[in-house]
Amino acid sequence: MFKKGSTRRNTAILASAVAMLGSLTFAPAQAAQTVKIGVLTDMTGAFGIVGKSNKAVAQFTINEINKSGGVLGRKLVMVLADSATDPAVATQVASKLVNQDKVAVVVGGVASFTRVAIRDVIAKRGKTLYIWPASYEGNECSNNVWNTGSAPNQQVDPVVKHLLSQGKKTFYLAGSDYLYPRNILARVRQVVLAGGGSIVGEEYVPLDMTDPSNLVSKVLASKADALFEVVVLPGTGPFIKGVVDGGFKGTIAGTLFDEGINPIIGKQADGLIGAQDFYLPVTDAFTKATVAKFNKQHPEAAGLFSATFNAPAWYRSIYLWKAAVEKAKSFDTAKVNKAMDSISLKQSIGGPVSFAPGTKHLNLPMYLGKSNADGSNTIVKSLGTIAPYECAKKQ
């Protein structure tokens, strides 16, 4: 029999031995139980405000997944990289994510110039999965790259068809002079002409144009029934203000109007139409509950959950990747990449989504929206799920 004192000592020794064992065996196990997600966005520079939203949505989604057990039993860890609205910086931080942090997947980019800068660093040379969570100009079909925002046909076709059905025959196209507006307006032209409408003018302004008076006058002189505009910030507000205050009688449509952008335009936003994968009035139970939870958990980004800030796309990106990993039963890039092609989510912000096989883009539930003077949006109609015309299914 042990003496009382020695029992106590033995217990102490045993306890410290267990603790030592614990520190030896459990710590590596803990590290093995996590997996890193690269979150690359513009925390600073011109798109800093979008980055603020992206970071919050990524953190929110990762927390949500971790709370429900992680992915294949592993907890997700967010590695944030600031691309600073600068493609050169983006390339550097993307390379660090892939080569140093060894992330399993990179989600990120705000503008297409960032995507183009980091795509090969991550997906081609880095052999890591890259998810591009933004509505954009289309044609991104690289290997290991997956697009979770809307493609041009998903945003453009329903709007143009709606305008044509309302008897609008003549269209004026205006945009900033770079790839995104040019590709979007090329799609507009195609759908307008196919639907029996006509294009009465098409004009592009430099990105740094500070006073769009000339363009405003051309639009007013055209007397078009509809103006489809993709003049990006900071030109958007002055341009729309000029056209509206100049007495334009037609309807103004575009791809960049929602609760995120309307306040920047001001009260002249009243009546602007467009199509997005989400507007705040989307009221299915899942969307409503998730957005409410987001606003509560991330007061710093409350009000920044909007389609033009890519919030819904960021949310579903991480869940789509999770579903693909679970289907592949592996974090291996090649296996997850293969699984992605047929992944779907039964519920997500705005409604269920699924990859359209062979397109690298999503079948997306879309909504036709109308902006109001106070910056809010009204849903004109729910458009249902629209298939992407991209990559293998380009039309």
Place this chain on the structure above:
Amino acid sequence: MSPTVIRGIFDVLSLSSVLILLVIGMAIIVGMMKVFNMCQGELVLLGAVTAFLCGKYLDNLWIGIILAPIVVGLFGLLLERTIIHRFYVNPQGALLATFAIGLIMRESLRTRMSTQSSPVDAPIQSSIDIGGASLPIWRIVIMVVTLLLALAIGTVLLKTNLGMKVRATLDNPDLVSVSGISTKWMYAGTYALGSALSGFAGAMIVPLQTLYPNLGYDNLILMFIAVMIGGLGQFGGPLAGAALIAVPGAILGQFISPVTGQILVVFLAIIFMRFRPVGIFQRGR
């Protein structure tokens, strides 16, 4: 006249008056003082911010328009006494120092703004119908104000005793200082005046655009070209220079694409400077 023609003429007048208004402050600092003031655009921005804040918190842009030149003028005074005056003997240094000041101002605003850009409503938002064309009254106000301001500042500089002292200081500081005039405060005051005028311009034009960090910087190149065409060492030249690039720019913009128009205007400016390197009004040296 058709509404399109009326709008066309209006655009030419409006675009020119906006550029001239922007250049008035620069005509004093770069044109007369010959300080290559790379933060001139941010002085415009500071005026715009002042107006924006008054519009937001006091709900009155008029107060902002009155306060902007005072705030920016005082800021200019502070800037001259602390930094700029050290670089009168070192123009290259001034170029870098003012560029840095501009960068700091621009980026500090960017980190503090909660949106990419904010709309500012003009104090007068209605339009007036002339021959079927609906023309915004605020742009007409800017045309009138620009004309009056250019005349007033020009008169003060060229016809008054004070203006003579300013010109004399800039021309020959040593002679002026032995005549018992404080050149130190002459320089500081002139820089402050140029700043105040830029601040005022910022407050006036921000309703036509939106408030965003690059508001002044995006105009800086055109403003510099205006001063180079107009010629250094004087006040009126840069204003004429502004008209000389804004008018063809606005006219070309009505017939060809704005991108081509902008390139063409800069191209014409380069050719002009090749043949008249000292500016519009001065005779060749």
